[in-house]
Amino acid sequence: MNVLGIESTAHTFSIAIAEKKEKGKEGNEKIEILSNVTDKYPSTLEGYIPWKLADHHASVFPQVLQEAITNAGVKSSEIDAVAFSQGSGIGHCLHVGFVAAKTISSTLNIPIVPVNHSVSHVEIGREFNCKTRDPLVVYVSGGNTQITCLNVKAKRYHVYGETIDIGIGNFLDVLGRTLNLEPPDAVGVVHAAAKGKQFIDLPYTVRGMNLAFSGLQTYIDKKVLPQVANHKYSADDVAFSSQETSFAMLCEATERALCHTNKKEVLLCGGNARNKRLQEMLRLMCEEHKVNFAVTSFEHSGDQAGMIALTAIKMLEAKCVPKDLTPRQRFRIDASCVCW
Ligand code: FE2
Numbered sequence: 001m002n003v004l005g006i007e008s009t010a011h012t013f014s015i016a017i018a019e020k021k022e023k024g025k026e027g028n029e030k031i032e033i034l035s036n037v038t039d040k041y042p043s044t045l046e047g048y049i050p051w052k053l054a055d056h057h058a059s060v061f062p063q064v065l066q067e068a069i070t071n072a073g074v075k076s077s078e079i080d081a082v083a084f085s086q087g088s089g090i091g092h093c094l095h096v097g098f099v100a101a102k103t104i105s106s107t108l109n110i111p112i113v114p115v116n117h118s119v120s121h122v123e124i125g126r127e128f129n130c131k132t133r134d135p136l137v138v139y140v141s142g143g144n145t146q147i148t149c150l151n152v153k154a155k156r157y158h159v160y161g162e163t164i165d166i167g168i169g170n171f172l173d174v175l176g177r178t179l180n181l182e183p184p185d186a187v188g189v190v191h192a193a194a195k196g197k198q199f200i201d202l203p204y205t206v207r208g209m210n211l212a213f214s215g216l217q218t219y220i221d222k223k224v225l226p227q228v229a230n231h232k233y234s235a236d237d238v239a240f241s242s243q244e245t246s247f248a249m250l251c252e253a254t255e256r257a258l259c260h261t262n263k264k265e266v267l268l269c270g271g272n273a274r275n276k277r278l279q280e281m282l283r284l285m286c287e288e289h290k291v292n293f294a295v296t297s298f299e300h301s302g303d304q305a306g307m308i309a310l311t312a313i314k315m316l317e318a319k320c321v322p323k324d325l326t327p328r329q330r331f332r333i334d335a336s337c338v339c340w
Pocket of ligand 1: 117121141181270271302
């Protein structure tokens, strides 16, 4: 079975083709991602403007599609279904992916599979990076910060803790722009944090297993930036302290969820899973609790359509494909049926 996946929730437009392999000699069935082509809108000081992102996605669609099919080495007649990211995400961007999927579906006369973006971030990590099938998941990206795991009986992910305002990635992206870092996003914060020398005391907000980052952001804007202007602190110090504080919050909430659930593995996934310092802090916590720590690989952490195609294969095999295809800007991880 070959499935073509489309990802378009935010800054990245991507098309991938995944294949479910026949049972081999060992009796293992395997999903392989044959191609995974991405085109990311560059981050700038103005941030991401929805209509500009949508324009970008629509304009790169033909080329990305061509490349994905060529790299996979499959003919269009060999594609069995098309999947797209139904949400959560930015409305304008979701719509481009939805229209692209509808076009391919009607042209090739193949079924269409709507995929929950958050579920797919977790599924690709579970598939390729975990030792167990049932990890506690720390899902961190621009718009999402959740501590979750699969409730098999309920056939849904259960959210134990989450941000009650902005995602940790959004917090770091805005900080990158505020401090005028290069690039002006969370990656710029990583580079600056490595040069930070002074730790600045910042607000630390954990409520049970929930987190809040907007107060941290406001405090930096109102109280810390004036001290950067008068050279008491450097931008590197602010980046360093912000990472340490926000990641410590996330580790505390994750540790609480780990003790509560008794899971034997923690999986870190989502775009911000690429952050080495966050990985290090969570790994240390897991070592103390003698549980395995897994990280989604670099290529599969950020937004890409490989995770959409992979999740769609699981949905098709489990006959768990919703009929409603409407793009959903707010589509929580616990709103999708997961029956595989
Ligand atoms: Fe994402």
